[in-house]
Amino acid sequence: MTMAMKETALPDTMTAPETGEILTRSVRPFVVAYKGISLTVELPGYYPAGEGDGIHVGKDMEVVDVALRTLKEQVDGVPSPATIRRIRTKLNLSQRDAGALLKVGENAFDKYERGLVEPSGPTSQLIKVLDRHPEIADELR
The missing domain is CATH 1.10.260.40 (lambda repressor-like DNA-binding domains)
Incomplete structure (x- = not known):
């Protein structure tokens, strides 16, 4: 990784804006589906201790974008x-x-x-x- 690409370290926790709950930085499995085919990725974000939606910041969603492009390449032939x-x-x-x-x-x-x-x-x-x-x-x- 070059210095220009280096991302500032994110804090370990954050407060959920809607609930006030403390969310912890971690990864969770996330299924990306396209035209009947799917991939499971490890999606980084801030998550509650139990079940519930997370908050994604910065480059968190890049893994989803990469997975979707991979699926589109497999299904539709669009080069990634x-x-x-x-x-x-x-x-x-x-x-x-x-x-x-x-x-x-x-x-x-x-x-x-x-x-x-x-x-x-x-x-x-x-x-x-x-x-x-x-x-x-x-x-x-």
Whole structure:
């Protein structure tokens, strides 16, 4: 982890705003479902001692986002940010160069790899083809 990515340490407890109950920082299993397929993730947050909903702050929900993208990749074939980054790196392209090669804009791959935007259907298909046939990149240039 780089220093720029380092998150400030969170306190061990917090008071629930609605009930005044003391919540403790921990993780709980959480099921992420998409089109009939599911993954269980360990969701960090502040939770009550017994049953009940937690409060999620900062980057807590990132594990849910990653799981959902993984499921969408399995079910719909939409490449996940990690897959997009892996293929771009395999092709030895910068994000800017990859955007120019696929004619999607110079900042598109930054957005794809950060999970802010999903590539369109044709772009997803081309990324997958380039993974299997990297030599096609030369033709696209």
